[in-house]
Amino acid sequence: MPLETRIRPAERKDLQRLNEIYNWAVLHTAATFDLEERTVEQNEQWFVSHQPSFYPLYVVETNKNVLGWGSLSPFHPREAYRLTGEFSIYLAPEYHGKGVGNLLLQHLCQCAQMLGYHSLIGLITATNLASLGLAKKHGFLQVGCFHEVGRKFEQWLDVIVVQKNIHSSQFTPVT
Secondary structure, eight states, X not given: OOTTOEEEEOOGXXXXXXXXXXXXXXXXXXXXXXXXXXXXXXXXXXXXXXXXXXXXXXXXXXXXXXXXXXXXXXXXXXXXXXXXXXXXXXXXXXXXXXXXXXXXXXXXXXXXXXTTOSEEEEEEETTOHHHHHHHHHTTOEEEEEEEEEEEETTEEEEEEEEEEXXXXXXXXXXX
16 A cells, blocks of 8 residues: 555546546446446536535545545435445555555445444445455445346346444344
8 A cells, every 4th residue: 555545535526537447347347237337427416416414425545646436325215214324435446455445444434433324334246255355354244135136247146235333333133
């Protein structure tokens, strides 16, 4: 990890780079179930919805180069779910496995706690072993599996549901 790495709120000027990172994942991974690249214009509304007040969007950078991004989003639009968020992390491919995702997830968990979230959810493709390991490292537990809910790269994919209760040390997953 470069010594000058820092995490900061995303800015409009970052939108092109965020889009590049996301579109690489669209084309080369099953981390997202989008099948077509997005334009910067399509991501404009998404960007606006992630303002620091409750659904923040962060970038990790070094020497003004954005290495990846992480966000907290609504888990579900119904009001009773408002204190449960969903985390997302996407990294430029050259920074996979270099600790950047670890920094972002740690930061997102801290932010969720400061914002008063009760719980964080992650929806991770079952073949994404690195992300599943990262979630486990940060105390997320597997609480479910959606079997064959997405089709990408000519294969059916499962999605693992991970959860971490931010404001409760006692959490027992349903078995």
